[in-house]
Amino acid sequence: MRIKVFTLFPEMLRPMLGASILGRAIAAGLLQVELIDIRDYTLDKHRSTDDYPFGGGAGMVMAAQPVIDAIAANTPEGFHGRRVYLSPRGRTLNQKIVEELAREDELMLLCGHYEGVDQRALDSVIDEELSIGDYVLTGGELGALVVIDSVARLVPGVLGSDESSEDESFTTGLLEYPQYTRPADFRGMQVPEVLLGGNHADITAWRREQSLDLTLKRRPELLETAPLTDADRDMLARLRRAREVEAATPGLERLDLLAADRFPRAWFCAFVPEANRKAAKKQCFSGRRHVGYLWQAFSMGFMPDFAEGEDARTAWQEGFAEPYLLYLPGARLLYRVRGQIELPEGCCLLADAALTRTLVHTGRPGKGPYFARSGKV
Numbered sequence: 001m002r003i004k005v006f007t008l009f010p011e012m013l014r015p016m017l018g019a020s021i022l023g024r025a026i027a028a029g030l031l032q033v034e035l036i037d038i039r040d041y042t043l044d045k046h047r048s049t050d051d052y053p054f055g056g057g058a059g060m061v062m063a064a065q066p067v068i069d070a071i072a073a074n075t076p077e078g079f080h081g082r083r084v085y086l087s088p089r090g091r092t093l094n095q096k097i098v099e100e101l102a103r104e105d106e107l108m109l110l111c112g113h114y115e116g117v118d119q120r121a122l123d124s125v126i127d128e129e130l131s132i133g134d135y136v137l138t139g140g141e142l143g144a145l146v147v148i149d150s151v152a153r154l155v156p157g158v159l160g161s162d163e164s165s166e167d168e169s170f171t172t173g174l175l176e177y178p179q180y181t182r183p184a185d186f187r188g189m190q191v192p193e194v195l196l197g198g199n200h201a202d203i204t205a206w207r208r209e210q211s212l213d214l215t216l217k218r219r220p221e222l223l224e225t226a227p228l229t230d231a232d233r234d235m236l237a238r239l240r241r242a243r244e245v246e247a248a249t250p251g252l253e254r255l256d257l258l259a260a261d262r263f264p265r266a267w268f269c270a271f272v273p274e275a276n277r278k279a280a281k282k283q284c285f286s287g288r289r290h291v292g293y294l295w296q297a298f299s300m301g302f303m304p305d306f307a308e309g310e311d312a313r314t315a316w317q318e319g320f321a322e323p324y325l326l327y328l329p330g331a332r333l334l335y336r337v338r339g340q341i342e343l344p345e346g347c348c349l350l351a352d353a354a355l356t357r358t359l360v361h362t363g364r365p366g367k368g369p370y371f372a373r374s375g376k377v
């Protein structure tokens with residue numbers, strides 16, 4: 001890829017082109033960037049390149065002559081790639097446009113300064129205007145650098161094998177999951193445990209959940225076009241519900257969906273004695289709807305040390321310890337709770353963190369709540 005940059009301030013670009021990945025790509029000849037100083041082509045006796053705007057108004061305008069002559073002198077056999085003027089009037093750059101540009105053999109980038117470039121220069125030498133975003137800049141040089149950087153990383157060989165250009169936000173269509181590196185404990189801040197475990201299926205699922213959750217929170221519009229699997233849609237439905245629950249109920253600390261998925265089994269094993277498990281499983285854990293019927297384990301008498309109604313509430317409150325876990329079977333969500341909260345609508349299950357005591361609100365009038373102590377106690 002060859003890129004010619006026309007600018008009044010080539011020294012603004014040079015440091016960026018000499019360092020890191022761009023520096024290496026240019027040194028390796030994978031990328032050729034030529035900086036052309038427009039001032040070298042002025043025919044003005046004071047080497048001036050700008051002048052007052054016709055019609056009046058603030059600021060100066062870059063004159064057509066140095067721009068057109070600089071471009072003509074540096075494209076002797078004509079130009080076959082795209083000729084781009086970096087300008088706030090242009091289409092806003094995005095990864096799709098970057099991919100288009102990366103398919104060219106050659107690019108030409110013109111950087112404006114002051115109030116911009118005489119329109120006649122743009123009309124005669126520019127194919128397209130591109131903007132890097134909606135804000136005011138002092139010049140187009142940062143825009144040119146953004147184009148160079150984003151295009152360069154798509155040129156084969158520019159990224160090393162460790163720096164893949166795929167599996168990132170714009171190929172998955174989602175925001176990226178959080179990343180961590182050593183140490184696992186940095187000044188008391190922990191790396192999520194799932195990442196330390198080496199279970200790759202769990203790690204993949206956790207990362208996907210993080211991507212979906214972050215995208216839902218920060219860039220929900222991306223979800224309309226991102227390629228999603230059925231598993232993604234199931235996760236998203238749960239995450240959407242989680243956001244509703246959390247908005248309505250302050251003080252909830254959500255645990256990840258993986259933890260929520262494992263909770264019913266862990267809970268079941270803690271509270272239903274071995275001897276009752278087979279029968280209880282058949283009654284309460286059949287098929288995918290099982291999660292809505294956790295409370296049946298109580299009502300069917302599979303739980304020891306059982307209490308119902310006001311007795312259940314009293315038994316739960318005795319020796320009540322914070323934090324405790326709140327499980328919402330319908331949405332399959334698990335929370336850590338500190339302090340008093342207003343319980344969400346519907347069936348929900350409370351358990352202390354050690355799974356020794358549990359309270360179930362069935363969400364059905366006349367049924368429950370139910371309390372039980374685990375076999376361990």
Ligand code: 4G1
Nearest residue numbers: 086087088112113116131132136137139140143
């Ligand atoms: C009106 C922004 C003017 C700016 C409205 C993104 C900005 C080049 C870009 C300006 C420039 C808004 C860009 C403004 C840019 C002539 C020289 C134009 C500098 C100039 C929103 C100043 N992407 N800005 N005018 O910034 O070149 O590429």
